[in-house]
Amino acid sequence: MAKNDVEAKLPHTAVAVWGGYVYQGKIALYHCISLMLENMNDSAELVLQLDSIDDFAVLLKDVCQSMHQVKAYKSEDFSSYAAAMAEQQKKSIEYPGCKAFFHVSKELVAPEDFGEVYSPVVIYSYNKKLGVENYCALSEVDTLLEEVLSQIYCKYYPGDKHKISTEYLVWSRNLLEDIVVRKVIAMHSEIQLSKGAVQRQVANREKIDFSMFLDVISRDLTSSVLCEDYFFSAILKDIGSYFSNFCEENDLQGADLDKLSRCVAQINRLDVVGLKSFICSILPDKKGRFSSLREYKDEAITSDDLQLGLFRVFDELIESNYSGGGRAANFYWELVGSNYYPTAIHQGPSSTGAICKRIVEGAIKHDVEFLYESGTLVTTDINAESIYSVVSVGVRGGAHQEYSKFNKFKDVALMSIANLPREIKK
Known part of the structure; x- marks a missing residue:
């Protein structure tokens, strides 16, 4: 030959x-x-x-x-x-x-x-x-x-x-x-x-x-093969599959496809620690222990979270900023005086109270750091001026440190794609 x-x-x-x-x-x-x-x-x-x-x-x-x-x-x-x-x-x-x-x-x-x-x-x-x-x-x-x-x-x-x-x-x-x-x-x-x-x-x-x-x-x-690396790969494969399905179902082409592809490319560059932090940032309402990627795989990330939530946010907005330098929320949009963070939250307005409660409880339990910086969490359909309220969170109490964290949530809002500033919309 x-x-x-x-x-x-x-x-x-x-x-x-x-x-x-x-x-x-x-x-x-x-x-x-x-x-x-x-x-x-x-x-x-x-x-x-x-x-x-x-x-x-x-x-x-x-x-x-x-x-x-x-x-x-x-x-x-x-x-x-x-x-x-x-x-x-x-x-x-x-x-x-x-x-x-x-x-x-x-x-x-x-x-x-x-x-x-x-x-x-x-x-x-x-x-x-x-x-x-x-x-x-x-x-x-x-x-x-x-x-x-x-x-x-x-x-x-x-x-x-x-x-x-x-x-x-x-x-x-x-x-x-x-x-x-x-x-x-x-x-x-x-x-x-x-x-x-x-x-x-x-x-x-x-x-x-x-x-x-x-x-x-x-x-x-x-x-023993079922270690962090095993589930790390499994989650990335799932993200790839959901990405493929989203592109096909929405017939993404040209600049729109390139934009979303770059977002997925950045996700794929994360290490095990980075992937855990990323999942926490886009799913702040999820319950679970989340001490390992197996728990993320089994209990958290779903096809709907990405295809109905996160990928839709990325698709309908301009390309986000990205920071891989240890920032808790890798993706964000920055306007004067405000930061906007993408989430995979895709439930309807009737779920607002329950979602806010889960976000606050989960953020304190798992130390979702960027939520203590204030800002707006981008959802597909939910709006809330503050994720903090006595109705949704319940009576405050406990250590001073926990009380202080609760107070910081007064500056964290939820905003639907429809209500976002036009400067960050596609």
């Missing part, structure tokens, strides 16, 4: 506008572990490259073995995919001997002359319990990943029966996904905050050795 020089080609990357990166990452992982199932020894030398040659590619000693395009369109009409297939066909010419696979999430009926017209492009096939199908829906990709992992454990580790338990397969899948999705998240964040050629260089240099997947599969995992 002629060597196709991957490093010399720095093609345009789609990561910068990749709302569905979590799904793409899962599809890339599915292909990688399918190759491992086929031949574990040979696959040890392979490398996964993300969003450079194509949405992802598999390399062997810098030679492209296969390129993969992933499309999660709503349409089942073949014509919706034809242009992308033709583009992949054209691109494949640059990589002699490389296979070209096209992945879709909806079942397609290809024309009879597909092989003749689009060769070497092939619509990727998935091995499912009911047979082989040429699509993988978003709702079934986790199950398919776990089925392949179960086959790997049965084939290569027949004596380790515990590895095919439902719980163990979920652990394995999540840890393997973390390898891919963390890499993509890091790329997404760096690319969103850079421009032009830097974007292409970032994507081109990011590769994952299959040995990293083999390490997870060969290890004997226990409940």
Whole structure:
């Protein structure tokens, strides 16, 4: 096979506008572990490259073995995919001997002359319990990943029966996904905050050795894997999924998509401590102990919080200021004499009293520092001149320090998007 020089080609990357990166990452992982199932020894030398040659590619000693395009369109009409297939066909010419696979999430009926017209492009096939199908829906990709992992454990580790338990397969899948999705998240964040050629260089240099997947599969995992890092990755994956859904449902494009993408990129740059602080700042009304990210994952952050709350706030306002320098509230809008902080609060006006009470109680219990600085919390639909009131909070008492904190809440307000100053509206 002629060597196709991957490093010399720095093609345009789609990561910068990749709302569905979590799904793409899962599809890339599915292909990688399918190759491992086929031949574990040979696959040890392979490398996964993300969003450079194509949405992802598999390399062997810098030679492209296969390129993969992933499309999660709503349409089942073949014509919706034809242009992308033709583009992949054209691109494949640059990589002699490389296979070209096209992945879709909806079942397609290809024309009879597909092989003749689009060769070497092939619509990727998935091995499912009911047979082989040429699509993988978003709702079934986790199950398919776990089925392949179960086959790997049965084939290569027949004596380790515990590895095919439902719980163990979920652990394995999540840890393997973390390898891919963390890499993509890091790329997404760096690319969103850079421009032009830097974007292409970032994507081109990011590769994952299959040995990293083999390490997870060969290890004997226990409940000890469920540490802060595990749930840190799980929350970031959820944020990515909710972001993707929001962009799709609201048909975000152009400057609006870029603005929200930069916000998500900043979130993805947070460390464990920063992520805890961020979640506290956008969900000041949530109850719970929140001493670990597992509790945040299980008890706090939901799809509605982000899609009906936070992302809507970011979408309908101008781009916020951002401070990563230890500030308790990372995102904010600043006008003369006033600071505005985004939240994920999306309940209606009838919930105002209960929300205010929860915010005050939670802020004191968990030391949500920025609430003691005064300012306005931006909600979708709730307005309150002050989150502090005898009616909503109850009778004050206790230590002087707690009483002092209560008093500071007199200067903290809730304001709906509709009532915000026009200077910070889009």
